[in-house]
Amino acid sequence: MKIIGINCSPRKGKTTQKSLEICLKAAEDSGENIETEIIELAGLDIHGCTGCGYCRKQPKCSQEDDFNALIPILSAKNVVGIIIATPVYLGTMTSQCKAFLDRTVLLGRNGSILHNKVGGVLAVGCVRNGGQELTIQAVQASLLCQDMICVSGGIKSAHFGAALVSDSNDSIDCDEVGQETARAVGKRVADVAMQLNGK
Secondary structure, three states: OOOEEOOOOOOOHHHHHHHHHHHHHHHHHHHOOOOEEEOOOOOOOOOOOOOOHHHOOOOOOOOOOOHHHHHHHHOOOEEEEEEEEEEEEEOEOOOOHHHHHHHHHHHHHOOOOOOOEEEEEEEEEEEEEOOOHHHHHHHHHHHHHOOOEOOOOOOOOOOEEEEOOOOOOOOOOOHHHHHHHHHHHHHHHHHHHHHOOOO
């Protein structure tokens, strides 16, 4: 069983990546059958959806960019969960995140590929209460449109999803509480995915 993490930061290897690594490590530690993979959107050429309707007829987009290469990865039978990780830009997700989520309409139109997959969300901001929860809920809205099962970190940790704070040195080391929410979301995604798949 595989859980895929989508790093929606335009900057490679920074705090969103580190937060996602913590989250996915907790997922892996939840069961011996869990493997994880990170897809970094930074450096990929993924445009926004144009609403052309091309994907209504086949599981391919009319736009010749990097999204088409992600379709087989996201559609793989062993994928049981997806965790979306995004920085908070002006109170919501990055443009990379929005473009990626909009393009997944293709997966819904071609057999509801993400139906009953487990979804989790992680958001990193520069300050506490900097829009992380609003961002998480905006991403969850897209996952719900795909008929995914959205989970949080649980009652004791992250009511909506993982919310982290990075400092001026591009570090999340200062935010142990936020790191714990990342672990909680990773564990919860894995636990629910295992229950759904009889593991």
